[in-house]
Amino acid sequence: MMLGRVQVPPSVERGAVFEVRVIVQHPMETGFRRDYDGKVIPLNIVDRLACTYAGREVFRVELGSGIAANPYFVFPVVATRSGELAIEWSDDRGQAGRVSATVNVA
Amino acid sequence: MKRRTFLRVSTFALAAGALAARAQEVHDIAPLVDAITHGASAEEGGIDIGLPAIAENGNSVPLTLEVPSPMTEADHVREIHVIAERNPRPAVATFHLGPWSGRARVATRMRLAGTQKVTVVAVLSGERFRIARKEVAVESAACLDEGSLR
Numbered sequence: 328m329m330l331g332r333v334q335v336p337p338s339v340e341r342g343a344v345f346e347v348r349v350i351v352q353h354p355m356e357t358g359f360r361r362d363y364d365g366k367v368i369p370l371n372i373v374d375r376l377a378c379t380y381a382g383r384e385v386f387r388v389e390l391g392s393g394i395a396a397n398p399y400f401v402f403p404v405v406a407t408r409s410g411e412l413a414i415e416w417s418d419d420r421g422q423a424g425r426v427s428a429t430v431n432v433a
Numbered sequence: 434m435k436r437r438t439f440l441r442v443s444t445f446a447l448a449a450g451a452l453a454a455r456a457q458e459v460h461d462i463a464p465l466v467d468a469i470t471h472g473a474s475a476e477e478g479g480i481d482i483g484l485p486a487i488a489e490n491g492n493s494v495p496l497t498l499e500v501p502s503p504m505t506e507a508d509h510v511r512e513i514h515v516i517a518e519r520n521p522r523p524a525v526a527t528f529h530l531g532p533w534s535g536r537a538r539v540a541t542r543m544r545l546a547g548t549q550k551v552t553v554v555a556v557l558s559g560e561r562f563r564i565a566r567k568e569v570a571v572e573s574a575a576c577l578d579e580g581s582l583r
Contacts, residue, residue: 344535357544359521385533393517393525393544395493395575401540405533 329353329424333414338431339406347378347386349414350399351424357392373398376416380430381407406432457546457574460523462516466564469514469554475562480513480553482567483540491545491575498528500537500555500563510537512556519549520575544575 330352339345351373358370376398378386386402404412413427466475483497500510509532515525528539537555545551548570555563 357521383533385531387529388539388541389527391524391526392522393515393520395542395544399540399542402528402530403535403538405535407533 329416329418329422331414331416331424331426333412333426333428335412335428335430338433341406341408341432343406344403345406345430346401346403347412347414347428348399348401349376349378349426350397351376351416352397353418355390355392355394355396355398371419373416373418376400376414378402378404378412378414380404380412381410406430408432457519457521459519459549462518462523462552465514465516465523466552466554469512469556470562473560473562475554475564477563478565479563480555480565482551482553482565484551484567484569486568487570487572488545489572491547491571491573493542494545494569494571495540496543496551497540498538498553500557502537502557504530504532504534504536506532507558509534509558510555511558513537513539514554514556515543516552516554517543517545517549518552520544520546545569545571547571547574 332350334348336345353373356368356371360368362368372392374390376388377384385404409430409432411427412430415425417423481499488494498513502510510530513528516523517525525543530537550566550568552566
């Protein structure tokens with residue numbers, strides 16, 4: 328399980344657009360670096376991150392090695408109903424992570 | 434060969450070699466763009482690319498992207514692609530959005546392996562495309578610090 332953090336506003340009006348901020352702790356190894364013994368550090372990046380809310384996928388990003396270490400994203404979502412907003416991701420080694428937040432729609 | 438001439442020539446050769454080893458080649462990104470647009474032409478502009486003109490550290494450059502769009506069922510942004518022509522892997526990220534997004538604005542932090550032009554392609558509903566570019570001067574490039582485990 329990898330560490331991540333998601334942030335949503337404490338409450339939003341129905342129909343309003345709110346911002347989701349998410350950060351995942353991950354080195355995003357490019358495969359171009361070497362360690363002190365000269366060995367190549369293998370490629371290992373988070374290649375996919377998706378957000379589900381109100382029963383559907385509302386955001387997805389496919390990442391390359393050009394995204395900085397500890398990937399950080401801000402994206403908009405329309406508030407439809409109160410409930411869980413979940414972010415899931417996985418890396419090249421098959422490790423996955425999940426974080427969630429509660430959206431309160433006024 | 435005089436000693437002085439030899440020194441001059443070898444210094445040049447060393448400097449040139451070091452530069453060549455550090456400089457990342459600029460990729461032809463046309464095939465990447467064509468893969469997104471399926472060869473269709475893209476409208477120039479219509480994308481706000483928020484990137485610093487000068488980035489001190491290429492390992493983490495803040496990027497914001499906004500595509501003005503009503504984001505309705507009939508007219509919305511479906512995908513935003515980010516391409517960095519001088520990165521060893523130019524395909525940086527693809528964002529998927531929809532009417533449920535409300536607006537087409539995303540932010541992240543990217544790596545830049547040297548001064549270059551960043552290209553952004555937006556895919557809109559109805560098979561329409563937009564393309565925009567932004568030049569960024571990078572003082573300390575990403576991806577080149579082999580041997581460091583920072």
